[in-house]
Amino acid sequence: MNNGKVLVAQGGGPTAVINQSLVGVVLEARRHPGIERIYGARHGVRGIINEDFYDLTQETSHNLELVAGTPSSALGSTRDKPDLAYCQKIFQVLQAHEIGHFFYIGGNDSSDTVRIVSEQARAAGYPLRSIHIPKTIDNDLVGNDHTPGFPSAARFVAQAFAGANLDNAALPGVYVGVVMGRHAGFLTAASALGKKFPDDGPHLIYLPERVFELEKFLADVRAAYDRHGRCVIAVSEGIHDASGKSIAEQLAKNVERDDHGNVQLSGTGALADLLCDQIKSRLGIKRVRGDTFGYLQRSFIGCVSDVDQREAREVGEKAVQYAMWGDRDGSVAIKRTGFYSVDYELQPLEAVAGKTRVMDDAFINEAGTDVTDAFRLYLRPLLGSGMPDAFRLRRHVVDKRLNP
Template identity: 50%
Template sequence: MKKQRQNILIGQSGGPTAVINQSLWGLVSTLHGERAVRHLLGARRGVEGLLAGDLVDLRATGRRRWKAVAATPGAALGSVRKKPDAAECAQLLERLDELEVRHFVYIGGNDSAETASIIGGLARAQGRELSVWHVPKTIDNDLRVTDHCPGYGSAARFVACAFLGDEEDNRSLGGVKINVLMGRDAGWLTAASVLARTRKDSAPHLVYAPERVFDVAAFLGDVDAVVKRIGRCVVAVSEGVRDASGAPIGATGEKDSHGNLQLSGSGHLGDFLASAVKSRLGIKRVRADTFGYLQRSFAGCVSTVDAEEAFAAGAFAAKAMLKGREVGGSVVLEREARKRYRSRCRLVEVSKLAKATRPLDERFLAKGPDIARSFVDWAMPLVGDLPQVETLELERWSPRPRARGRGRARAGLC
């Protein structure tokens, strides 16, 4: 990249995260002042903007504003859920060629990696000089190869803070509380609920990841047992749980008032499970919350490590471009084997993160409806220090005869 000034084009794709703009700023801050970079462009709404020619000059805004954008959740360039087919990928390559783009960077999940991988493959086959880069993001943490994914730490932090508070709410008024969490095919976010456990018997008391078959009868038995033991119960359940036949829970034959069957972005699963607990276990106070999009967008709940790593992943890709030794790749995070948590970036082939996703590691699944203790050690550094919670664990006081005696003895000591 030393002789000729080159054009670089960046897009964001898929569901936004709290730190996806950090990755964008990691790229832009590294490339902004480089004379070797002729045009530093952004495509609005990912490949959609590239196809439509909806582009922006990423140098046309100042450092101060950029820093504020980086700290803002959501995709600043706009995002898209489009998975272009082969013909569209060929078109995209044409567009990149017309724009004389030397480096195409796609910030996104496994679908975005697939798009990037197809475009990269086409370019190679046609002998075009185009490097394709992929900077991973997802709150679901379901990307392969990488130890974990930028975006996950902040979403996991939201989940942990929600359960920390919900535990106190449930302790206050009792009953059963069911919280439905994002991650249709991977239990990483559902698992993050256990980061909120601060003492014996604190929430969540039951955790249902989508990697295990969900049986409604077994679930009711589990809830019943917890309520009998501690008088209340807080449940974490993935929106993607399925029965032995692979059917979504509560979906069989049950549709909403308009005849639609919808699980994500709806309160259906939570309402179904709450109804079941009420009617079949006869428990009166049962509530369900579906955390929904708050998990990925809530302002002011960002993990510092997550933000730093998202920035670092973008900056790493940018530096690799400037060095010119690599022909592109996906940036993955590696955890260094040391006592204090530290990660480093490295490059792998984009195709390695494309298509297939990564479920919650088997080692993190406990036998029953729970998450293994080892997950906490693994996940806590990504989430950062959590707000402190404390309870009054006082013994029952009774006026006489003992309490009065004690009171006097204590007074005497003063």
């Protein structure tokens, strides 16, 4: 039996449901009699090395439930990617505070941190249970059917494109919406779920799983525009050329990199503006508009999938159960068991850490500009209940009198 102190933290980009996982950990841990204290580290691993902890044992259950329903990381997050020395510091703090259970909610960078801390504890003979709890709107964790946070962001993207399509139908032109996703196109592909009628947009979808060629893109837009009199396009911020160089990076004057060596792709409208300029100048289409969904898609309050909420809560709960009743460290994974139902497993940390999942080929059509029905079937149940729907007037055409 480990000692009775739990530490939980949140890393990486916030999501609409990451606090569900936090609260899942706290409420489940409270039910185990051996647990004396539950600490939350502020701003992820940085809060750990700074011993910047809140005592969540003193939180009311009621406020925890309210926080669970609030988007973004309530404990704060960090982009720090700990190296070995950083992880040694983390381990020192865990020892000093006699932490027996460490839960880190985050993406694949966070799972790698858990992996290193877990190894250090084992090497030192210190009794620590370390569990990684999945979270990422990119849906790029291997071994998971999908990851908490993705369904709500996908719902935002689907609703955004459903609305953008209606707007574009009312005032025809070309609309380009740029969606987050550096390597994995899942979130951009979610735009397809905003489509109801066969002539609805998005008419074209560009994913980082396929090479982006500007000339082919312009020909695609021309064809769709000629066919529909308008064109709605979903573009991943991570689109790249054949050499793997991102289109956004080719344009950015001052490339900014985070501690993970990643180029900043979000928080700038450059990619959308460039693509719009190309469509205007090369295709001679006048009304061309570009939106970059930016932080709205991961932080908008009031757009959430209830399926996502439930699962995010459960991965937190299951993490505590694996820690209390299991005999190994690992990463909680979501497995699909029905249409629609899931179960949870504890994966080895090595199986997840530092790896990136991308879209299956079966999810992308042959032309590389749309998703398949397999993807629609995969995503639809994740979006949850109460998806808004769009309706049209029926075409009862009136005979002309002046110019029949």
